[in-house]
Amino acid sequence: MTVITKQPVSPIAHLTPEDIEQIGVELDAIRQEVLDSRGAADAAYIRKVVDTQRKLELGSRAVLLVSVLPPAWILGTIGLSIAKILENMEIGHNVMHGQWDWMRDPKIHSTTWEWDNASPAEGWKHSHNELHHTYTNIIGKDNDLGYGIMRVDEDQRWHPMHLGQPLWNFINACFFEYGIAAYDLELGRNLAIPKEKRSEDFKRRARNTLAKIRKQATKDYVVHPLLSAPTGSLLPTLAANFTANLVRNVWSHSVIMCGHFPEGVETFEKKAIPANETRGQWYVRQMLGSANISGSKAMHVMTGNLSHQIEHHLFPDLPSNRYAEVAPKVRALFEKYDLNYHTAPLPQQVYSAWHRVVRLSLPNGWLATTNATNLPSQLKLLYAMSTKGAKVRRAAQARLEQTERRQAAAERAAA
Amino acid sequence: MTLAPALLERVTRVAELLATPLVPADYLDVFAPLRAGADLRARVVAVQPETRDAATIVLRPGADWAGHVPGQYVRIGVDVDGVRQWRAYSLTHGPRPDGHISVTVKAVADGTVSPYLVHRLEPGSLVHLEQAAGDFVLPAPGTAEAPTKLLLLTAGSGITPVIGMLRNLHPVTDSGVLDLARRRAAGYDLVVLHLAPSAPDSIFARDLATLAEAGAIRLISRYDDEHGVFDLADLTALVPDLAERATLACGPGGLLEALAAHHEEAGLPLSVEQFRPTTVVAGEGGEVRFTSTDTVVEAGGAQSLLEAGESAGVLMPSGCRMGVCFGCVVPLRSGAVRDLRNGALTTAVPGETGPDGIPVQTCVSAAAGPCEIDV
Numbered sequence: 001m002t003v004i005t006k007q008p009v010s011p012i013a014h015l016t017p018e019d020i021e022q023i024g025v026e027l028d029a030i031r032q033e034v035l036d037s038r039g040a041a042d043a044a045y046i047r048k049v050v051d052t053q054r055k056l057e058l059g060s061r062a063v064l065l066v067s068v069l070p071p072a073w074i075l076g077t078i079g080l081s082i083a084k085i086l087e088n089m090e091i092g093h094n095v096m097h098g099q100w101d102w103m104r105d106p107k108i109h110s111t112t113w114e115w116d117n118a119s120p121a122e123g124w125k126h127s128h129n130e131l132h133h134t135y136t137n138i139i140g141k142d143n144d145l146g147y148g149i150m151r152v153d154e155d156q157r158w159h160p161m162h163l164g165q166p167l168w169n170f171i172n173a174c175f176f177e178y179g180i181a182a183y184d185l186e187l188g189r190n191l192a193i194p195k196e197k198r199s200e201d202f203k204r205r206a207r208n209t210l211a212k213i214r215k216q217a218t219k220d221y222v223v224h225p226l227l228s229a230p231t232g233s234l235l236p237t238l239a240a241n242f243t244a245n246l247v248r249n250v251w252s253h254s255v256i257m258c259g260h261f262p263e264g265v266e267t268f269e270k271k272a273i274p275a276n277e278t279r280g281q282w283y284v285r286q287m288l289g290s291a292n293i294s295g296s297k298a299m300h301v302m303t304g305n306l307s308h309q310i311e312h313h314l315f316p317d318l319p320s321n322r323y324a325e326v327a328p329k330v331r332a333l334f335e336k337y338d339l340n341y342h343t344a345p346l347p348q349q350v351y352s353a354w355h356r357v358v359r360l361s362l363p364n365g366w367l368a369t370t371n372a373t374n375l376p377s378q379l380k381l382l383y384a385m386s387t388k389g390a391k392v393r394r395a396a397q398a399r400l401e402q403t404e405r406r407q408a409a410a411e412r413a414a415a
Numbered sequence: 416m417t418l419a420p421a422l423l424e425r426v427t428r429v430a431e432l433l434a435t436p437l438v439p440a441d442y443l444d445v446f447a448p449l450r451a452g453a454d455l456r457a458r459v460v461a462v463q464p465e466t467r468d469a470a471t472i473v474l475r476p477g478a479d480w481a482g483h484v485p486g487q488y489v490r491i492g493v494d495v496d497g498v499r500q501w502r503a504y505s506l507t508h509g510p511r512p513d514g515h516i517s518v519t520v521k522a523v524a525d526g527t528v529s530p531y532l533v534h535r536l537e538p539g540s541l542v543h544l545e546q547a548a549g550d551f552v553l554p555a556p557g558t559a560e561a562p563t564k565l566l567l568l569t570a571g572s573g574i575t576p577v578i579g580m581l582r583n584l585h586p587v588t589d590s591g592v593l594d595l596a597r598r599r600a601a602g603y604d605l606v607v608l609h610l611a612p613s614a615p616d617s618i619f620a621r622d623l624a625t626l627a628e629a630g631a632i633r634l635i636s637r638y639d640d641e642h643g644v645f646d647l648a649d650l651t652a653l654v655p656d657l658a659e660r661a662t663l664a665c666g667p668g669g670l671l672e673a674l675a676a677h678h679e680e681a682g683l684p685l686s687v688e689q690f691r692p693t694t695v696v697a698g699e700g701g702e703v704r705f706t707s708t709d710t711v712v713e714a715g716g717a718q719s720l721l722e723a724g725e726s727a728g729v730l731m732p733s734g735c736r737m738g739v740c741f742g743c744v745v746p747l748r749s750g751a752v753r754d755l756r757n758g759a760l761t762t763a764v765p766g767e768t769g770p771d772g773i774p775v776q777t778c779v780s781a782a783a784g785p786c787e788i789d790v
Contacts, residue, residue, distance in 0.1 A: 032757055043497030054445050098741030098776075104499040104769055107441075110741045111774060114436040129740035215435045223432045282737070316739050 002154050003139060003269040004288070011266065012284060014338060023287075023337060024280030030329050031315050034322050043103050045321045049090055049301075050108065057083035065228050067236035080244040082302075085251055087116045089304025094320045096125055101317075118177040120212045123184035123205055133316050137260060137289035138268045143183050144260060151360045153267050158363045158397070160386040165361040166354075176249035181209050220245065251302070254350050255293070259309035262291045262352035264342055286313040287334065292327075292343035299346065300324060310341065363397055365404035448541055451478035455544040457491075460515055462536050465618040468522040470533045471507065473515050476544060482510055483547030485583035486576045486663075489518065492543030492769070495531045499543070501769050502528045505575035506547060508582055519575060519618065545770065551665065551688035553580040563603050564659050568674070570610040570666030574619045576688060577607065577665060581622065585631060605632040606654055610666070613640045647677050658683065665689075701782040705729045706748060706789050719755060720777040720788060731777060731790060738779035746772030750786025755779050 004010050012020075060079030067073040092115030094100070100108045114121050127143060135141035139153055150169060151162045172179045182188075190202045220241040228237035266288040274281065293299070293307035300307045300323075308323035311330055318326070334341040344352070359367045363385060370378045385396045430439040440453060448456050457474035464470050483489065483506050492501045504518035522533040536542075554565075567577045584603065607623060614620070614636070627634035635653050637645045651657050661684040664674055671687045678685040699716030703723055714723035721743055724731040734742025738756060751762040752775055760783055763773045772789055 028756070035757065035759070039496040040494070041497075043494060051445060054442055058442060096741075098744070101741065101744070101774060103494070103497055104773060105494070106769075106771070109774070111744055116436055125740065125742060126734070130734040130742050133739050134735040134737065212436070215432070218432055219435050223429065227433075279737075317741070 002267075003272070004266045005269050005272040006155065011288060011340065015284070019337060020284055021278065021280040023333065024278065024283050026333055027283050027314055027330075028279070030326055030333075031318065034315070034318050034326060038102060038319065038322075042319045042321060043100075043105075046091075046095075046100050046103075046108060046319070049086065053083055053086040053091060057087070061224060064224070064233065064237045064240050066231050066233055067228060067240050068231055068233040073236050073240055077240040077243050080240065081247040084116060084244050084248040085302055088248060088252055089255070089306065090301055090320060091115075091304075092117065093304050093306070096121055097129060098317050099319045116216070117180065118209070118213045118216060119181035119184045120205075120208050123209065124180065127184045127186075129316070133313065135273075136286055136313060137266065138270050138273060140270050143186075144256070149188075150357065152261075152356075153360070154364050156360075158393075162361050163386065166358050169354075169357050173250050173253035174246055176253040177245070178213075181213065185209055254346075255303045255306050257353040258293050258346065258349035259290055259306055261356055262342065262344070262349050263356050264340065264352075265289060265291050283314060284339075286310070287339060289313065290342070291349060292341075293346050293349050294343050295346055297324075307346075310343075363393075363400055365397075365400040369400060369403045369407060449475070449477040453477055453479070455479055455546065456541050457516070457544050459536060459538050459540050459542060461538055462533075464533075465519060468533060469519060469617060471517050471519045471618075472532055472536065473517045474542065474544075475515055480514075480516070480544070481546050483516065484552040485510075485580040486552035487547040487549040487579070488576065489516070489547050490545040490766070490770070491518065493528060493531065493536070495527055499769065500528045501543075502767055505579050507575060507579050510583070519578070521572060521617070549576070549688065551576055551663065551686060553583065553663075554661070564656070564661070565603065565605050566654055566657065566660045566662045567605060567607045568610075568662055568664040568666070569607065570664075570670050571612075573665035573667070573688070574609060574617075574623075575665075577663070578619045578622060581605075581607075581626060581632070585626060606635065606660065607632050608635045608637070608650075608653065610637050610645050610670075611639070613638050647673055650677070657681075662686070698784045701750070701784040701786060703782050703785075704787045706787055714782040716753070716781055716783070717755070718781055720752065720775070720780050720782065723782070724777065724788070724790065729790060733778060736778045738776055741776060743777045744774045745777060746789040747775045748772045748787040748789050751783040752780040752786055753783040755781050 004012065015023075056079055060076045060083055063072050063079065064076035067076050092113065095108055095113045096110050096115065098110040101110050103109075106112055110125070115124075117124070132142055132144040136144075139155070149172070150165045151158065185202070185205055190198055190206075221238055224241060225234045225238040228234055268285060268289070273285075277285075287310065290309040290313045292310050293303065295307060305320035305323045306312055308320075308327055311318075311323040311326050312320070314330065315323075315326070331341050362382070366378065366382060381396055381400075385393045427439070433439075434442060443450060444453060447453070449458060455477050457476040457480075460473040460475050462470050462472055485506070488503045488505045490501055490503045492499050494500075504520060506516055507519040508515070508517040510516075520529050520532045522530040567580070569577050607627075609620070609623060620636075623632070623634050623636075626632045637653075639645070654660070658681075662674070662678060663686050664671060665688040668689050671689055675685060675687065700714055700718070702711060703714045703720060704711045705724055705727070708729055710724075710727050710729050712723050712727040714720065719736075721731050721733055721736065725733075732743050732745065734740035736743075747761065747763040749763050749765050749772075751760055753760055756779055761773055761775055761780070762768070763786075775788075777788070777790075
């Protein structure tokens with residue numbers, strides 16, 4: 001994908017400025033409908049989810065006290081994994097978005113909530129709510145795009161180190177909560193600053209994050225296993241807790257990758273965003289920069305309704321249980337203005353997102369121009385691009401792009 | 416004996432380690448919301464209709480309820496249409512042997528909370544509480560500061576705390592009638608002067624009548640439609656021994672102010688409670704006070720509170736500045752603000768809305784009248 005301003009035909013070229021503002025008005029109306037009908041049933045929903053999650057977590061932890069027995073281990077691990085996913089996705093993420101602030105319940109409020117994750121709520125709310133949701137999919141501004149460690153766009157120059165990005169992405173998936181903590185701290189940028197010059201604010205946030213990680217680890221890897229020790233379940237409990245965290249990490253990473261990373265989701269150039277972007281323009285960027293996952297009700301709950309990523313990005317502060325009813329109206333609006341409503345089942349979106357990661361780990365055009373017969377020569381070319389200097393890389397890149405253009409022209413002629 | 420607290424502390428510490436990032440209370444609340452140590456809550460035992468639009472709500476308070484003195488009020492938090500609302504109500508029962516407390520609520524026609532309590536509150540549900548408060552209580556009898564001869568002057572719904580006092584002296588029996596066995600309880604000599612626009616059809620008026628018939632109190636009722644609007648100059652004529660009595664009065668602000676002036680001139684003791692809380696009148700823009708620095712700015716109706724604060728040099732938390740990130744949320748202590756996106760009003764009245772104010776997004780809220788922001 002290329003930032004929309006550099007595409008031959010921008011997907012929004014057919015929209016007049018009046019169209020864009022009208023989209024804003026219509027989306028505001030959809031939002032208002034939900035606000036007007038928000039009430040006791042919604043409050044009952046989130047309380048029910050919180051109640052269920054806490055009982056499930058306590059039940060699973062209780063079962064794990066005897067996790068030396070294999071059925072107990074399996075049952076407890078599945079239960080705890082689901083509890084941890086619910087806690088992070090449908091509860092934590094959405095509460096910290098302020099989706100439930102309207103209830104004025106201090107126990108379910110964005111200003112008081114702390115979640116079961118390595119990253120403290122304070123840092124996450126800044127990097128996620130403020131940066132990611134405001135600057136969605138703007139290359140260089142939105143760290144959620146590749147978390148600052150990946151090549152996410154053709155326009156970013158390829159470098160041999162990008163060959164490793166499928167591996168980094170996999171490792172990031174397994175330890176996602178720590179990845180989030182690191183980029184909430186902007187660790188890479190801050191560690192590059194000499195120690196004595198780092199800001200007080202960074203040092204404070206780093207201390208808080210370390211304290212949070214220590215507490216989280218003490219809970220899952222020390223205290224709960226020790227409680228299980230009398231039944232000989234110390235190690236099984238430790239393993240179960242590690243597994244539950246791993247499952248939660250991989251799951252949430254997959255869901256989030258599906259939200260902005262599948263092929264066909266648009267990215268934006270920093271300098272092409274007007275300084276005083278209107279509400280309509282902001283809405284349109286959110287519409288193009290997100291992708292949905294289609295599936296069952298259970299799947300929606302387990303993704304924290306981020307399966308309705310488009311609706312979530314348009315209305316980040318509406319209660320998550322209402323996205324499903326808003327979705328058909330939003331989709332109709334996409335169709336009315338001839339925009340691409342990007343939705344597909346989970347396996348398809350995960351594949352698509354990973355495909356993009358792999359494709360961009362390679363030089364532009366390499367994957368498209370490679371087939372079974374030219375594989376040896378293409379590998380040789382890739383080897384040369386990876387080991388020789390920048391000059392060779394530039395020349396080879398030009399050749400790759402030329403081949404790709406010819407190939408595309410030939411395909412057009414054949415058609 | 417010293418072992419127990421140390422052990423308890425250690426258990427608590429382990430429980431905290433287990434519960435992080437939540438606290439043990441978050442899990443205990445799922446199973447025992449009324450236990451000692453929990454935030455104060457109460458279970459609704461019964462909603463007893465009194466008249467067509469009034470009901471007595473009987474509550475079983477949590478273990479930490481510290482009790483109350485008749486005449487005191489309690490602040491109750493209920494979720495109406497999903498939104499936590501706090502209101503203060505006079506406790507209308509003396510402390511009961513079964514430990515229950517009660518408030519009697521009249522549904523205000525266009526109110527938010529009172530119609531909910533009277534018509535929709537389900538027995539078995541939970542409400543939030545604060546400890547009883549208020550200095551408007553029946554003085555302990557016989558002391559020099561608290562004479563036993565009292566005039567209880569009530570106007571309109573100002574009758575409720577006085578009913579609380581009287582029901583403590585003459586408890587309501589299980590069948591709902593006043594127990595008059597303790598006639599002239601504790602040696603009080605009580606005159607009740609009740610003012611209202613017209614003869615009210617209320618359980619409280621009937622209670623007063625019953626007590627008067629039994630000789631427990633001397634009741635003087637003055638209804639505007641029957642006797643004309645009450646004039647303080649008539650007070651001495653109605654209560655000839657006024658000079659020997661201490662006055663406890665509860666009613667609207669205007670009456671209380673006039674009464675205060677009257678009693679000061681006459682050199683008579685007076686204790687008052689204003690009943691109608693201040694109402695917020697929403698307008699366009701207004702004076703905004705930022706409490707931590709005591710900065711006051713005049714903000715326009717189209718200007719966000721965030722901009723107003725920043726332009727006055729107040730250190731405002733902020734984020735996306737477009738209503739998305741909730742990084743700018745601070746408590747509205749009093750007054751009204753308007754959501755710049757859809758015009759929705761949020762009002763905060765100290766003593767009525769939440770004890771910590773109402774959190775608002777300053778980046779998309781503008782002043783709708785004078786208001787106070789805690790930042």
